[in-house]
Amino acid sequence: MKKLDKQLYKHVDLLIQRYNELECCKNEIINAYLILEEIYEKGGKLLIAGNGGSAADSEHIVGELMKSFKLPRKLNDIEKNKLKKINEELGETLGENLQGALPAIALDGHFSLSTAYMNDCEPLLCFAQQVNGFGNKNDVFLGISTSGNSKNILYASICAKAKGMKVIGLTGSKDSKLASLSDVCIKVPSSETYMIQELHLPVYHCLCLMLEDKFFGNKK
Numbered sequence: 001m002k003k004l005d006k007q008l009y010k011h012v013d014l015l016i017q018r019y020n021e022l023e024c025c026k027n028e029i030i031n032a033y034l035i036l037e038e039i040y041e042k043g044g045k046l047l048i049a050g051n052g053g054s055a056a057d058s059e060h061i062v063g064e065l066m067k068s069f070k071l072p073r074k075l076n077d078i079e080k081n082k083l084k085k086i087n088e089e090l091g092e093t094l095g096e097n098l099q100g101a102l103p104a105i106a107l108d109g110h111f112s113l114s115t116a117y118m119n120d121c122e123p124l125l126c127f128a129q130q131v132n133g134f135g136n137k138n139d140v141f142l143g144i145s146t147s148g149n150s151k152n153i154l155y156a157s158i159c160a161k162a163k164g165m166k167v168i169g170l171t172g173s174k175d176s177k178l179a180s181l182s183d184v185c186i187k188v189p190s191s192e193t194y195m196i197q198e199l200h201l202p203v204y205h206c207l208c209l210m211l212e213d214k215f216f217g218n219k220k
Contacts, residue, residue, distance in 0.1 A: 045103035050144030073100035148176020
């Protein structure tokens with residue numbers, strides 16, 4: 001795996017400065033970032049799943065990746081001209097308002113699909129079914145589980161691995177089945193559910209900041 005660009009260390013350093021207890025996760029955060037950087041460079045996407053508060057985190061991550069987080073993500077002139085070539089008036093509006101995006105899908109939000117699958121098949125496989133349908137070799141599955149043992153996340157992780165995808169786990173401090181399935185598992189130093197969730201947020205914010213800096217940092 002390649003090394004982290006020097007300019008991106010500032011985000012990790014700031015994270016550790018603000019949350020000293022996350023020093024123990026530093027290498028895993030960097031390695032998770034490098035996996036995500038690689039898949040986005042290859043034109044892949046991120047699939048994310050979690051339960052309860054972790055489902056909300058999944059949606060939160062998508063919101064940071066699919067639109068501007070801190071940096072402007074204006075389209076370049078070539079992209080704007082392609083839109084205007086199709087329709088001058090509407091293309092102008094699109095060109096001025098669309099933002100660059102890093103493709104990410106939260107698997108908790110497809111209610112018709114999920115309820116149909118849970119009713120007709122095996123409820124705990126609803127995330128795995130979406131990984132099976134959406135996932136490709138150059139994609140990554142991010143499984144968020146405070147215990148690391150949520151069965152629907154484990155099923156989805158196994159499905160992802162079988163499709164040749166990389167798996168990133170985001171858990172609490174305890175050893176878990178998700179950790180053993182993951183290419184990288186970020187185990188934040190807590191075993192209390194709400195405290196784990198409180199530490200998950202700055203971790204994934206850091207990852208999103210690093211990705212935005214990498215792919216949009218040169219676009220002012």
